[in-house]
Amino acid sequence: MRVLLLLLLGVFCANQFVMGQQATKPVLVIHGGAGTILPQHITPEKEKAYKDALTQALQAGYAILNAGGTALEAVTAAVKLMEDSPLFNAGKGAVFTNEGRNELDAAIMDGSNLKAGAVAGITTIKNPITAALAVMQKSEHVMMTGSGADKFAAAQGCEVVSPSYFYTPERWKGLLKAKEADSLKSILDHNTPGAVLQPENRDGKYGTVGAVALDAKGNLAAATSTGGMTNKRFGRVGDAPIIGAGTYANNATCAVSCTGWGEYFIRLVMAKSISDRMEFGRQSLAKACDALVMDALPKLGGDGGLIAVDKNGNIAMPFNTAGMYRGSIKNGEISVAIFK
Amino acid sequence: MRVLLLLLLGVFCANQFVMGQQATKPVLVIHGGAGTILPQHITPEKEKAYKDALTQALQAGYAILNAGGTALEAVTAAVKLMEDSPLFNAGKGAVFTNEGRNELDAAIMDGSNLKAGAVAGITTIKNPITAALAVMQKSEHVMMTGSGADKFAAAQGCEVVSPSYFYTPERWKGLLKAKEADSLKSILDHNTPGAVLQPENRDGKYGTVGAVALDAKGNLAAATSTGGMTNKRFGRVGDAPIIGAGTYANNATCAVSCTGWGEYFIRLVMAKSISDRMEFGRQSLAKACDALVMDALPKLGGDGGLIAVDKNGNIAMPFNTAGMYRGSIKNGEISVAIFK
Numbered sequence: 001m002r003v004l005l006l007l008l009l010g011v012f013c014a015n016q017f018v019m020g021q022q023a024t025k026p027v028l029v030i031h032g033g034a035g036t037i038l039p040q041h042i043t044p045e046k047e048k049a050y051k052d053a054l055t056q057a058l059q060a061g062y063a064i065l066n067a068g069g070t071a072l073e074a075v076t077a078a079v080k081l082m083e084d085s086p087l088f089n090a091g092k093g094a095v096f097t098n099e100g101r102n103e104l105d106a107a108i109m110d111g112s113n114l115k116a117g118a119v120a121g122i123t124t125i126k127n128p129i130t131a132a133l134a135v136m137q138k139s140e141h142v143m144m145t146g147s148g149a150d151k152f153a154a155a156q157g158c159e160v161v162s163p164s165y166f167y168t169p170e171r172w173k174g175l176l177k178a179k180e181a182d183s184l185k186s187i188l189d190h191n192t193p194g195a196v197l198q199p200e201n202r203d204g205k206y207g208t209v210g211a212v213a214l215d216a217k218g219n220l221a222a223a224t225s226t227g228g229m230t231n232k233r234f235g236r237v238g239d240a241p242i243i244g245a246g247t248y249a250n251n252a253t254c255a256v257s258c259t260g261w262g263e264y265f266i267r268l269v270m271a272k273s274i275s276d277r278m279e280f281g282r283q284s285l286a287k288a289c290d291a292l293v294m295d296a297l298p299k300l301g302g303d304g305g306l307i308a309v310d311k312n313g314n315i316a317m318p319f320n321t322a323g324m325y326r327g328s329i330k331n332g333e334i335s336v337a338i339f340k
Numbered sequence: 341m342r343v344l345l346l347l348l349l350g351v352f353c354a355n356q357f358v359m360g361q362q363a364t365k366p367v368l369v370i371h372g373g374a375g376t377i378l379p380q381h382i383t384p385e386k387e388k389a390y391k392d393a394l395t396q397a398l399q400a401g402y403a404i405l406n407a408g409g410t411a412l413e414a415v416t417a418a419v420k421l422m423e424d425s426p427l428f429n430a431g432k433g434a435v436f437t438n439e440g441r442n443e444l445d446a447a448i449m450d451g452s453n454l455k456a457g458a459v460a461g462i463t464t465i466k467n468p469i470t471a472a473l474a475v476m477q478k479s480e481h482v483m484m485t486g487s488g489a490d491k492f493a494a495a496q497g498c499e500v501v502s503p504s505y506f507y508t509p510e511r512w513k514g515l516l517k518a519k520e521a522d523s524l525k526s527i528l529d530h531n532t533p534g535a536v537l538q539p540e541n542r543d544g545k546y547g548t549v550g551a552v553a554l555d556a557k558g559n560l561a562a563a564t565s566t567g568g569m570t571n572k573r574f575g576r577v578g579d580a581p582i583i584g585a586g587t588y589a590n591n592a593t594c595a596v597s598c599t600g601w602g603e604y605f606i607r608l609v610m611a612k613s614i615s616d617r618m619e620f621g622r623q624s625l626a627k628a629c630d631a632l633v634m635d636a637l638p639k640l641g642g643d644g645g646l647i648a649v650d651k652n653g654n655i656a657m658p659f660n661t662a663g664m665y666r667g668s669i670k671n672g673e674i675s676v677a678i679f680k
Contacts, residue, residue, distance in 0.1 A: 116606065116607050143576065144576055145577055146461065148575030149575050236483065242583070244582075245584060263480065269583065269612040272612050272613070276616030277616070277620055280619075280623075
């Protein structure tokens with residue numbers, strides 16, 4: 001009997017040790033937006049360009065994690081690289097509003113202390129995610145909007161650019177076509193199928209970039225950045241800069257970054273719902289994500305996807321659209337994908 | 341034995357019947373902000389004025405519920421009345437930003453369909469809650485900010501006023517004193533106790549108004565409106581217009597409207613957390629509210645309160661500040677209170 005007990009104790013301790021080890025292996029997951037992304041719409045060259053950009057963002061973030069950096073630093077670095085790429089609807093490459101401007105939103109959250117920062121409608125900060133980080137680290141606030149947010153970020157040393165920095169010919173064409181299709185409705189309107197099917201806008205439709213990470217100390221972080229919707233009006237804000245909707249991290253559960261039809265993600269308080277299903281409903285990350293993305297979201301009429309990592313390093317990347325630019329590094333292995 | 345079973349069944353059915361009846365009795369709960377509200381700081385005349393204003397708002401909302409109106413209509417009516425009163429930091433009576441403007445935020449949510457609307461930083465709509473309602477009912481969006489939100493609301497027929505409508509001498513004095521105390525920090529800074537203790541600012545500190553209701557059909561709704569923080573800068577947005585943070589309603593659980601140090605309410609995704617504890621953790625409304633307001637909130641360093649009603653008509657009005665302007669009608673009985 002005593003031998004059996006000792007044996008059981010041994011197995012228990014070994015398990016704990018393995019679990020402990022798992023939790024300290026860094027994990028990084030990123031996305032570059034979800035939408036009607038189909039193989040027949042993308043040339044092999046463009047597909048390679050997206051995969052290269054995703055790989056570079058993963059490598060940049062993972063290098064930080066591997067060197068003992070924090071999840072917060074890793075998600076910031078990964079998102080910055082995607083913001084700098086004109087391929088994604090965030091930073092350089094952001095879509096245009098109805099008034100022909102680029103208005104950028106971003107949010108970041110540190111799961112170790114539930115600190116968070118967000119900016120909405122900024123126009124002059126090269127990397128909006130650094131503005132969100134500055135709000136979190138250098139102010140008493142969580143969310144700043146408009147020119148006030150630009151001013152604050154600039155005063156904190158975030159790199160300032162002319163609004164024209166965000167201009168790309170492809171996105172400008174996207175705006176012109178969207179206006180042609182419907183000068184009043186935004187491209188997100190599913191009743192305007194012609195507009196949605198324009199190749200220039202397809203990425204922009206649900207264009208967002210995001211990253212979630214688990215670092216060697218078991219800390220989680222999430223970051224999201226977006227240019228919003230092509231042809232958007234009225235200072236519309238989507239889910240990306242809303243803590244709990246598009247972005248959330250909590251060491252007790254998981255880190256989540258969303259991409260999709262923002263209004264539905266706000267109404268579902270998507271990212272926090274996943275965390276709460278885990279914390280209070282004892283659901284697994286996979287089950288919680290599926291309940292939201294594959295059930296609650298389409299039931300309301302919305303679509304999109306998200307990336308998530310839990311405190312044990314489990315990854316989820318569900319989406320109910322045709323595709324989602326995404327990638328992950330776990331146990332040192334990189335994988336990137338676009339289609340289903 | 342058979343008699344005992346029949347008896348038990350009878351008791352069970354009677355209970356169900358009573359519960360069913362309870363669910364169809366309308367309930368309305370309102371708040372007018374939480375903060376360092378102490379009896380010695382308020383004259384009897386002022387106390388009476390607050391209680392009268394709360395009573396009028398309750399009566400206006402309850403008249404709608406009693407006539408078979410919806411929870412959504414009731415919370416809108418109650419909040420509108422409080423916005424029109426210069427006593428509360430919302431609509432007329434809003435505090436001033438650092439730049440001497442009144443920037444108003446509001447949100448509304450319909451628990452029957454999870455539809456929601458929010459505005460942030462508007463300056464020309466007399467009743468910000470009607471702007472939030474217009475966003476919900478007349479646009480595809482959930483959140484609009486700045487002048488775009490003003491334009492949209494005006495186009496939808498919301499009453500437009502000059503920004504000077506929101507001027508009140510008391511709030512202006514509050515701004516001047518806050519600037520005197522600290523021209524850089526906002527009044528919410530607890531490191532500026534002098535500023536916080538000014539009578540002109542005490543209400544403004546956590547000034548917000550809100551209402552939650554359960555209607556005869558069992559539908560829940562929540563509404564919140566605020567002028568933000570005295571001396572606020574950088575387009576700061578608090579929890580009031582953030583769906584899931586300051587405002588949330590879901591027929592499956594409860595309706596919640598918060599008031600307090602907004603940044604902490606955003607980080608806790610306060611209102612949705614309460615709903616999720618009920619839905620996934622099977623907690624009662626009272627237990628879920630206490631866990632957040634009396635434990636999680638002070639643990640992070642924040643304070644404030646909230647009002648909530650669940651789908652069975654249970655009411656919670658927890659706050660961890662000295663006082664909270666609040667009131668409720670249930671079973672036709674009005675009660676209003678300010679202090680602990």
